[in-house]
Amino acid sequence: MNRAEDLLTPIQADQFGQASAALLSQGSQALPASIKDRLYAARMKALSVRKAEKVWIQKPVFASSSGTWSFGSRSTWDTVGWVAPLVVLIFGLIGIAQWQDDSRINDIAEVDAALLSDDVPPDAYADSGFMGFLKNGGIADSSSDSTSSIQSK
Numbered sequence: 001m002n003r004a005e006d007l008l009t010p011i012q013a014d015q016f017g018q019a020s021a022a023l024l025s026q027g028s029q030a031l032p033a034s035i036k037d038r039l040y041a042a043r044m045k046a047l048s049v050r051k052a053e054k055v056w057i058q059k060p061v062f063a064s065s066s067g068t069w070s071f072g073s074r075s076t077w078d079t080v081g082w083v084a085p086l087v088v089l090i091f092g093l094i095g096i097a098q099w100q101d102d103s104r105i106n107d108i109a110e111v112d113a114a115l116l117s118d119d120v121p122p123d124a125y126a127d128s129g130f131m132g133f134l135k136n137g138g139i140a141d142s143s144s145d146s147t148s149s150i151q152s153k
Contacts, residue, residue, distance in 0.1 A: 008016065028036060115122050124130045 028039070031039075115125070120130075
């Protein structure tokens with residue numbers, strides 16, 4: 001037989017217990033008083049050593065019954081459990097901000113190096129006429145114009 005088939009459901013166990021108690025109560029009326037006293041003492045002893053039922057009570061983690069934040073009897077690991085991710089998040093955000101600042105500084109340094117190493121002086125980029133010159137065709141058109149004017153002379 002399967003072990004699961006041998007076990008009773010809670011309802012069946014209650015019904016069996018009630019039927020057994022009824023039969024024992026009927027039979028105990030014919031017993032002598034000394035046996036009844038011994039059975040009563042054995043019952044009291046059995047009830048005193050029986051295991052207490054486990055009752056699960058879920059306590060709120062952060063809020064007390066008054067609705068305020070409470071850190072009552074929390075262990076150190078519970079505190080570390082929510083502080084550690086917060087610290088990691090803060091350091092991560094600081095690291096990202098630092099990385100973005102370094103990236104921006106490197107980009108500006110590259111533009112500065114390109115401007116300083118170019119053949120055109122940096123003041124030319126500030127001149128509005130030079131910007132118009134670059135938009136309208138730049139150096140390629142001006143060099144072909146100058147060569148054609150030289151050849152026509």
